[in-house]
Amino acid sequence: MFNTEKQDGVVENPDTETQGYVFNHTMLRVKDPKRSLAFYTGVLGMRLLRRLDFAEMKFSLYFLVKTADENIPEDTKERQIYAFSREGVLEFTHNWGTENDDTQYHSGNSEPKGFGHLCFSVPDIRKACARFEKLGVEFQKKLDSGSMKDIAFIKDPDGYWIEIVQADLNGDMGR
Structure with a gap:
């Protein structure tokens, strides 16, 4: 049975009516x-x-x-x-x-901040990022930049950020 992490505000046993949601x-x-x-x-x-x-x-x-x-x-x-x-x-x-027309959508990553990003998990992040480079995809953050080396961010055509992760590289994140 799943046990939720305990944090202030977390309801440990949600109403049973929500089980089908x-x-x-x-x-x-x-x-x-x-x-x-x-x-x-x-x-x-x-x-x-x-x-x-x-x-x-x-x-x-x-x-x-x-x-x-x-x-x-x-x-x-x-x-x-x-x-x-x-x-x-x-x-x-x-x-x-x-x-x-000149419509521009707000990605949520400039002021006022709100929505942040979507995320895709890939089996091999280096291979995926090399493919994105080859396809001319715009990067917000490449693997070799910043302090988190196992995460990349690309942008879609409207400027929304998409986080790219490799699950087995993130087991120790945030410890």
Whole structure:
């Protein structure tokens, strides 16, 4: 049975009613979905699970997943149910027309600070970072800079930071 770490404010035994809750997705606003989709599918290997258009409100939603699951439903309704029931989904919101104007989204890493970053764990961080370099991906922090040598940060087309880690290199972090 999982035992939570003990910290001030932590509820050690959450209400049983919450046991079926799933952390489903995080949403990012994107200026140009074509550019963002190319980055997240081509650079990070995510797959587009579903696109929903809301013409009356002039926006689209894109739901991406990182999965090797080949059993993703083909039926539109079943695929949408699958998208809203699994963990680790990334949602893009594209407000139509922003790709052609001067809209800039706040990454949360300049004042006023807020949202910080997404994170991807990779099997070989040096190999992944070499690939990102080859692909021309912009780095916020390379492996050899700063005091944390086993972590890198790259930027997506909208300037959102993406932390890159290798799990087995981080067992002693923060001790």
